[in-house]
Every structure is written in structure tokens, then in C-alpha cells.
Amino acid sequence: METVAIDAIEPVPEGDSEINRRPLTEPLGTTDLAANYYVLEPGESFVGGLHAHMDQEEVFVVFEGTMTFETTTDPAGEHDLVVVGPREAIRFGRGEYQEGRNDGDERAVVLALGAPRDSTAGRVPRTCPDCGDSEYQETVMIDGTLRVQCPNCEVIHDSGLH
Secondary structure, eight states, rough: OOOOOGGGOOOOTTOOOOOOOEHHHHHHTTTTEEEEEEEEEEEEETTSSEEESSSSSEEEEESSSSSEEEEEEEESSSOEEEEETEEEEEEOOOTTEEEOOOSSSSOOOEEEEESSSSOEEEEEEOOOOTSSOOOOOEEETTTEEEEEETTTTTTTTEOOOO
């Protein structure tokens, strides 16, 4: 058993973002589950934009405020907006595209859970700047940096994701 005080965990930035993310995975010693605690001010969003985990399902539990999730199973198709309020949760299965943001007027406090813990197979809807032929690019980790690779021409690009 492990116990942590969330306020004792230092916020860890994601990419260039200043959002308040406190990773709980390591302090709790989880082996099969990723856990992050977020405090998002109005206008802030989870880093990564619209994306899908091909090998991980995610659950977001909203404790305060509201979060708006853009969802789709086909990035080229219709997108839905789902508003999740206090004491509500939303689940995304493997391969479901999603992006979460605080479109409300108050801060949002959210617990994000993912299983399995280490997701390595992701997709972002993006056209390849080299071949122009792909609807999405696969995420790849190279030397600790998240990048994207076109499945058509196999060129690797900076992802802009963190």
C-alpha cells in the first residue's frame, strides 16, 4: 500500500504548457496504471491535442469545474463535444480520439487514469508534410522525446506533443 499527499507532489509541466499536472504514478508505485492529477484554469487543456491511444484506455474523473471533451472514432469524420461536470467521469477505449479542455469559467480539478500504465502506440490526426498522403501519424518515442512517424513514407517528425 502507498499513500501520497497530492499537495506535496511538485507540479510537472507538460511540454511548453504551464498547466498544473501532478504525476501520481511514481509516488504511488503503480505498475499497471498511469495516474495524473490536474488543475486546469479556464482556457487550459490537456497537452497533446486530439489523439488516440491504440494500446491504452483512459478515464477522466472531474472533481471540480467542467471539462469539454472533443471525441471521435474517425478524425476525418464527425466530432462530438461531451461536457463532463463535477463528480462525473468519462472513459475512452483504445483507438478513440479525444481532447480535453476547460471551456468553463472556473478551474477544473481532474484525475486522469490510464491502463496499461505505459502507452506507446498513439495516433494524431495529421497530414504528413513530406508525402501529404496520410490521415494520421503514429507516435514514437526516440531518446525520451515523443515524435510522430508517417505510416506511408515512414519519415519521423517533431510531434509538438509532450
